[in-house]
Amino acid sequence: MQALNRHIHPGWLIIAPLLLMVVALYLGPILNILWLSVTDPEPGFGNYAKLTEGDALIRIVWTTVRICIITTVFSVIFGYSIAYAMVHCHQRQKTYMLTLLLVSFWISILVRTFAWLMLLGRKGLVNVTLEDIGLVAEPIAFMRNELGVLIGMVHYMIPYAVLPLLVSMQSIDQRVMDASRNLGASGSQTFWRVYLPMTMPGLVASTLLVFILSLGFYVTPAVLGGGKVLMVAEYISVQLLVTLKWGTAAMLAAIMLFGVLAMLWIMSRFMKLSTVFGGAAR
Amino acid sequence: MKPGLFSFFNRVGAWVLLLFLVTPALIAIPVSLTPKRFLSMPQREYSLRHFQKLFTSEEWLSSFFQSGVIALSCSALATLLGTLCAIGLWRVSSRYSELVRAFLLLPLIIPQIISAMAFYRLWIPLGLLDSYAGLILAHTILAAPMVLITVSASLATFDPKLEQASKNLGASNWTTMRRVILPSIRPGVFAGALFAFILSWDEIVVTLFISKYSVYTLPRRMWNGIRENTDPTVAAAAVILIAITLIAFAVSAVLSRRNARAQAE
Numbered sequence A: 001m002q003a004l005n006r007h008i009h010p011g012w013l014i015i016a017p018l019l020l021m022v023v024a025l026y027l028g029p030i031l032n033i034l035w036l037s038v039t040d041p042e043p044g045f046g047n048y049a050k051l052t053e054g055d056a057l058i059r060i061v062w063t064t065v066r067i068c069i070i071t072t073v074f075s076v077i078f079g080y081s082i083a084y085a086m087v088h089c090h091q092r093q094k095t096y097m098l099t100l101l102l103v104s105f106w107i108s109i110l111v112r113t114f115a116w117l118m119l120l121g122r123k124g125l126v127n128v129t130l131e132d133i134g135l136v137a138e139p140i141a142f143m144r145n146e147l148g149v150l151i152g153m154v155h156y157m158i159p160y161a162v163l164p165l166l167v168s169m170q171s172i173d174q175r176v177m178d179a180s181r182n183l184g185a186s187g188s189q190t191f192w193r194v195y196l197p198m199t200m201p202g203l204v205a206s207t208l209l210v211f212i213l214s215l216g217f218y219v220t221p222a223v224l225g226g227g228k229v230l231m232v233a234e235y236i237s238v239q240l241l242v243t244l245k246w247g248t249a250a251m252l253a254a255i256m257l258f259g260v261l262a263m264l265w266i267m268s269r270f271m272k273l274s275t276v277f278g279g280a281a282r
Numbered sequence B: 001m002k003p004g005l006f007s008f009f010n011r012v013g014a015w016v017l018l019l020f021l022v023t024p025a026l027i028a029i030p031v032s033l034t035p036k037r038f039l040s041m042p043q044r045e046y047s048l049r050h051f052q053k054l055f056t057s058e059e060w061l062s063s064f065f066q067s068g069v070i071a072l073s074c075s076a077l078a079t080l081l082g083t084l085c086a087i088g089l090w091r092v093s094s095r096y097s098e099l100v101r102a103f104l105l106l107p108l109i110i111p112q113i114i115s116a117m118a119f120y121r122l123w124i125p126l127g128l129l130d131s132y133a134g135l136i137l138a139h140t141i142l143a144a145p146m147v148l149i150t151v152s153a154s155l156a157t158f159d160p161k162l163e164q165a166s167k168n169l170g171a172s173n174w175t176t177m178r179r180v181i182l183p184s185i186r187p188g189v190f191a192g193a194l195f196a197f198i199l200s201w202d203e204i205v206v207t208l209f210i211s212k213y214s215v216y217t218l219p220r221r222m223w224n225g226i227r228e229n230t231d232p233t234v235a236a237a238a239v240i241l242i243a244i245t246l247i248a249f250a251v252s253a254v255l256s257r258r259n260a261r262a263q264a265e
Helices: A002-007 A011-039 A056-087 A091-106 A109-120 A125-132 A146-170 A174-182 A187-198 A200-215 A219-224 A232-241 A246-270 A273-281 B005-032 B049-056 B058-092 B095-109 B112-126 B132-156 B160-168 B173-184 B186-202 B205-210 B218-228 B233-264
Strands: none
Touching (some): A011 A246, A011 B095, A011 B112, A011 B132, A056 A091, A056 A146, A056 A200, A056 A246, A056 B005, A109 A125, A109 A146, A109 A219, A109 B218, A109 B233, A146 A219, A146 B005, A187 B005, A232 A246, A232 B112, A246 B095, A246 B112, B005 B233, B058 B095, B058 B132, B095 B132, B112 B132, B112 B205, B132 B205, B186 B233, B218 B233
C-alpha cells in the first residue's frame, strides 16, 4: 500500500467510484453506439453511405443544422443585449434581471413547452388576441412549422447564451472604454472596435454552447413541430423506439457526437470549459 | 461609457426580453382554472376541479411520488460521488486529473438524445429498463457533473493551508475531511445537491427511453398529457411545478446569499 501510494496519489481513491461508474455505464455504451454505426446491420460504412443515397436523411440533417443556426443567431444577439444591459446598470436592477433570468432557466422545459402549445395554437391566446383586435383575419400558423420550433427553441436557449457572455463582460476593465472615448472615438466606434472584440471569447463560447445544446434538442421540436419539422433527435428516437433500426440511428448519433466534440474543442481554446458550465449551473 | 440613447434602448429591450422569458409559462395558471373538460381559457367562470383531480388521481399522485423518490436518490448519490470526486481531483491536481475532470463533465454537454441511446442500449442487457434503479443510475450519471462543478467552485476558494494545519495538528485524513474540508465547502455541496435534484426531477429525454409502465415519472406523465393535448389536469400540474420551481429558487437564493456572507467573513 505504501509503495502504491508513492506512485499513485491517494486522491485517486475517492475519484475512482464516479470515474469507474461513468466509464462503465456511460462511456462504454457510447462507444458501443459508435461501433454499431459501422457494424449494424452489416459491417462497413453502409450506414454512412445512406446519407448520399436519396435525400430524406440529408434533408433531416439540413433541417436540423438550419434550425440550430437560426436559433443560435437569435439567442446570442438577444443574449448579448441582455448581458450588456445587466453589466451596465445599477446593482439593484441587475439583481432583478438576474432573478428573472434564473427563474426562466429553472422553469421546467415541459411547462414551457406546454405554455407555448397554449399560446401558439390555432385557437391559442396569441391568435385569439390578434383576431380580437383585428390585426389578422386568419389565424397565423405558429405551430407544426419551423416558426413554432424556432420560437420555442430561442426562448429556451437565451439564458444559456447570456451566462457565458455575462462572465466575459464582467471581466472587462471599464477604463479601456473610457480611454477610447478620451482618445476621441465615438460611442459606436468604441463599441464596435473596442468592446465587441474584447467580448469575443464570451461570444464564441456562447455561440457554440447554444449551438451544441440546440443540436440534440428533442422536446420542443417534437411538440411544436408536430411531426412536420423532423430534426435529428426526433428521427433517432423514432428509429429506436418504433422501427428498431439501430444502425441508422447510431450513424446519426456518431456524426452528432463528433460534431459536438469538435465544437467543444474549439470552445476550450477560447474559454475554460468549467467557467462556461460553472456559470450555467449557477 | 456614458449611458447614451443606445444604452437606454438596449436596457428597455433587455427588460422586454427578460419578461418574454418568464411570462409565457404563466398561461398555465388561467388554463388550469378552466371549468371545462378540455384545454381552454376560462370565460368568467373559474373552477379548481382540475387541481382536485390532480390531487385525487392515483396516476398523478404516484408519478409525483416516483419522481420524488428518484430525484431524492439521484441527488443523494450524485452528491456523494460528485463531492468525493471533486475533493479527489482538487487534491491530486495534476495534468491527468484535469483530463479526468473534463471527461467527467461530458454527460452534461453530450446531447441528451445520445445519452438516452447509450443508457437504453446498456440497460436492455442489464435488465435495468423500466426500473427505479435504472432511472436513478442514469440520472446520477447526468447529475454528478453538476455537483462536481459546484463543489469544485467552493474548493477553489478553500485555503489548502487549513488542510495542512489540520494534519500537522495530528488529525487523520478522515477527520480532516469531515471536520475541516466538508464544513467549508458546504454551500457548494448543497447547491450541487439541489441542482442534481432538479435535473432528475425535470429529466424527460432519457426517461422517455428507459421507462415504460412500472416507472412513470412526473415529466413522463406531463409529456403524455402534452402529446394528447386535451386534459387540463396537465395545466394544473404545470402550475404546481412552477410553484415548486419558485420555492426551490428562493431556497437556493438564500443559500447562495449565506455562501456569499460566509466568504466575506
